[in-house]
Amino acid sequence: MKKVVMLFLCLLILNLPSQVFSQRKVPILVYHSIDEYKGHGSKELYVTPKNFEKQMMYLRDHGYTLLTFDRWQDINKVNKPIFITFDDGYKNNLHAFSIFQKLRNERFIPTGTIFVISDFIGQSNRLSKSDLKLMADSGVFSIQSHTATHPDLTKMNNYEYELKGSKDIIQKITGKPVIALAYPYGNFNNKVVAETKKYYLFGLTTTPELFTKKGINDELYLLPRIYIKYSTTLDDFAKIVDGK
Numbered sequence: 074m075k076k077v078v079m080l081f082l083c084l085l086i087l088n089l090p091s092q093v094f095s096q097r098k099v100p101i102l103v104y105h106s107i108d109e110y111k112g113h114g115s116k117e118l119y120v121t122p123k124n125f126e127k128q129m130m131y132l133r134d135h136g137y138t139l140l141t142f143d144r145w146q147d148i149n150k151v152n153k154p155i156f157i158t159f160d161d162g163y164k165n166n167l168h169a170f171s172i173f174q175k176l177r178n179e180r181f182i183p184t185g186t187i188f189v190i191s192d193f194i195g196q197s198n199r200l201s202k203s204d205l206k207l208m209a210d211s212g213v214f215s216i217q218s219h220t221a222t223h224p225d226l227t228k229m230n231n232y233e234y235e236l237k238g239s240k241d242i243i244q245k246i247t248g249k250p251v252i253a254l255a256y257p258y259g260n261f262n263n264k265v266v267a268e269t270k271k272y273y274l275f276g277l278t279t280t281p282e283l284f285t286k287k288g289i290n291d292e293l294y295l296l297p298r299i300y301i302k303y304s305t306t307l308d309d310f311a312k313i314v315d316g317k
């Protein structure tokens with residue numbers, strides 16, 4: 074009997090490291106419009122405020138910690154780290170802002186990252202300078218760059234304007250550091266990564282997987298993101314964030 078117990082203990086100890094030190098999987102989600110779909114543009118780029126709220130409640134009720142990229146190092150410290158991002162800087166992201174404020178409690182402090190297109194700021198369906206300032210000042214949103222004009226970065230050369238120019242404009246509005254770039258259409262190549270490294274600490278793609286640290290070159294400039302769509306059910310959402 075003792076032998077059996079010893080064998081069991083040995084096996085348990087041998088198996089421990091792989092579980093204790095297994096690499097953490099971090100979801101980075103990408104949304105566009107948080108609004109009812111009224112027939113304009115691609116329906117899958119919308120998530121209704123009601124669905125968005127249910128998704129955030131799921132994160133709250135399952136112990137997730139919502140992070141922004143200035144807290145990247147915390148992915149190894151907090152419980153269930155996750156990043157909520159929004160591309161294109163739509164005015165309707167104000168719905169996400171009010172939902173975040175509504176769900177906030179002592180244990181759950183929702184935060185997200187909005188990737189704005191700097192030349193589009195203030196257009197009728199986009200966030201204005203004062204919206205961005207308000208959102209950044211609240212500490213609820215980090216405002217980061219999605220370039221100046223939303224070009225395919227693999228098919229142009231005006232990096233100075235698109236990467237540095239947009240960063241400068243956004244920093245001037247919010248008074249906070251711009252350290253992350255979301256590549257328009259998720260498109261990048263070696264040249265784009267090299268240019269991005271001059272001005273940013275992070276580059277976001279739309280490779281649909283959870284982030285795991287692999288130790289490969291430039292991995293912070295190849296961060297994967299998963300689309301949450303109009304058709305994503307709460308069940309789908311749970312499977313995505315739980316990595317199942």
Ligand SMILES: [Zn+2]
Binds near residue numbers: 160161219223257258
């Ligand atoms: Zn975009």
